Amino acid sequence: MSQKEIKYCPEGHSTADFAYSHLKNSIRSGGICDLCTKKHFIQEFKTWSSGNANIDKIMKESQINNIYCKLQWIHYDDLKEIQHLADGIHGSVYSAKLENGIKRSWNFIKKDWKYNSVGKKVALKEIKDSRYDIVEFLKVIKTVNNSDFIAKYYGISKNPSTQNYIIVMESFDDDLHKFLTKNFWDLKWQTKIDILLSITKGLRILHAKNLVHCNLHSGNILKYSGISEVYLDLCKLENGNNKNNKIYGSIPYIPPEVLRGNKFTMEGVIYSFGGIMYELITAQQPFADQAHDTYLMIDICNGVRPKVPDFMLNWIPEWYLDLMYRCWSDDPSKRPTSTELSDLFYDVALSLYGYIMHNNVMQQLEIADENQKNTSKSQKQELFELSPYSSKSHPQSCYISRHIYTFHGLRCLLEEIKSGKSSGIFFDNFI
Numbered sequence: 001m002s003q004k005e006i007k008y009c010p011e012g013h014s015t016a017d018f019a020y021s022h023l024k025n026s027i028r029s030g031g032i033c034d035l036c037t038k039k040h041f042i043q044e045f046k047t048w049s050s051g052n053a054n055i056d057k058i059m060k061e062s063q064i065n066n067i068y069c070k071l072q073w074i075h076y077d078d079l080k081e082i083q084h085l086a087d088g089i090h091g092s093v094y095s096a097k098l099e100n101g102i103k104r105s106w107n108f109i110k111k112d113w114k115y116n117s118v119g120k121k122v123a124l125k126e127i128k129d130s131r132y133d134i135v136e137f138l139k140v141i142k143t144v145n146n147s148d149f150i151a152k153y154y155g156i157s158k159n160p161s162t163q164n165y166i167i168v169m170e171s172f173d174d175d176l177h178k179f180l181t182k183n184f185w186d187l188k189w190q191t192k193i194d195i196l197l198s199i200t201k202g203l204r205i206l207h208a209k210n211l212v213h214c215n216l217h218s219g220n221i222l223k224y225s226g227i228s229e230v231y232l233d234l235c236k237l238e239n240g241n242n243k244n245n246k247i248y249g250s251i252p253y254i255p256p257e258v259l260r261g262n263k264f265t266m267e268g269v270i271y272s273f274g275g276i277m278y279e280l281i282t283a284q285q286p287f288a289d290q291a292h293d294t295y296l297m298i299d300i301c302n303g304v305r306p307k308v309p310d311f312m313l314n315w316i317p318e319w320y321l322d323l324m325y326r327c328w329s330d331d332p333s334k335r336p337t338s339t340e341l342s343d344l345f346y347d348v349a350l351s352l353y354g355y356i357m358h359n360n361v362m363q364q365l366e367i368a369d370e371n372q373k374n375t376s377k378s379q380k381q382e383l384f385e386l387s388p389y390s391s392k393s394h395p396q397s398c399y400i401s402r403h404i405y406t407f408h409g410l411r412c413l414l415e416e417i418k419s420g421k422s423s424g425i426f427f428d429n430f431i
């Protein structure tokens with residue numbers, strides 16, 4: 001240990017000072033002091049503005065109060081090699097290169113910023129929908145950014161030609177749906193359990209902060225290639241209304257109580273998670289063989305749930321099926337919690353990696369793996385193509401999130417039409 005411990009920086013800050021309410025100042029020999037960093041962030045407040053005082057306030061607060069998550073104003077000129085990836089209901093997604101990186105700490109030796117992610121690929125979400133509440137989104141991000149199993153958000157930029165705000169975030173190789181489409185037949189239970197464990201750990205972090213992910217499906221669970229861990233994209237959180245006329249999402253993942261018009265709760269997210277459990281064992285998203293319309297909404301409210309093809313049943317442990325159907329309980333109080341799920345998948349993962357003794361859960365997985373091994377990959381694909389629940393999706397299925405009238409909303413709309421207050425032109429959104 002040749003390096004001498006530094007207790008004071010040139011500004012006179014001491015390691016005994018509190019840089020953040022819960023953390024003492026850290027002064028590192030490389031020239032980093034948390035209090036100097038904070039001071040320089042504050043000095044630069046006057047050099048940037050998003051044009052929206054509320055957005056500026058949240059970003060400034062994150063820079064002053066949060067040691068790990070400092071949301072930053074990112075100049076559009078710093079985003080290079082912008083390429084369009086996809087369009088969604090709120091806007092478009094692009095990939096880009098972050099030329100100058102993100103300011104991380106002030107270096108008092110070099111008298112300059114230390115940057116992270118220089119030249120790194122990032123994802124951009126340009127918000128084109130004026131109804132999208134970016135301020136609410138940033139408030140949530142400020143509380144959970146830099147958590148494990150949740151995608152990282154770097155800050156905000158603005159497209160000078162459209163004047164739309166852009167969320168700048170970590171870029172991934174795939175979403176879970178695309179990953180499963182490419183790799184399903186080669187997947188082992190170990191990878192499936194790792195994926196489920198990281199999703200439930202991410203949900204547990206959100207639930208501990210009373211945050212509800214209102215749009216959980218395999219398209220917004222993100223993944224790097226070569227790592228089985230996945231990360232949640234927090235595109236839609238918390239919906240405070242007691243009764244909803246409209247809900248944003250994809251019908252097969254929306255719990256029956258929300259389709260009826262009730263609030264999206266933590267128990268509701270567990271129902272959506274059941275759809276992810278289903279896709280992991282069947283290679284298809286729930287209700288892929290049906291039109292995603294009002295008839296399906298009625299079926300779901302009447303207790304209809306996706307079916308698992310018979311020929312796949314001996315590749316799936318019984319406890320897994322029981323758990324999946326518990327997640328889909330019509331009664332939200334009967335669904336497992338994110339804590340119960342993450343504890344369970346954690347124990348299964350420990351068994352699979354050989355850290356704890358085999359138990360009943362483990363034995364069932366071994367039998368399932370053995371049964372699957374006895375069917376060749378080509379046989380499995382052939383059986384799948386012949387199955388009535390094959391990957392050939394119904395032309396009116398829709399896994400892209402959209403605004404959907406709840407039954408409560410439909411009733412209000414019909415009342416308005418009956419009373420002559422509405423002509424029913426809003427039926428363009430009726431599905």
Ligand SMILES: [Zn+2]
Pocket residue numbers: 009010011012013033034035036037
């Ligand atoms: Zn200092």
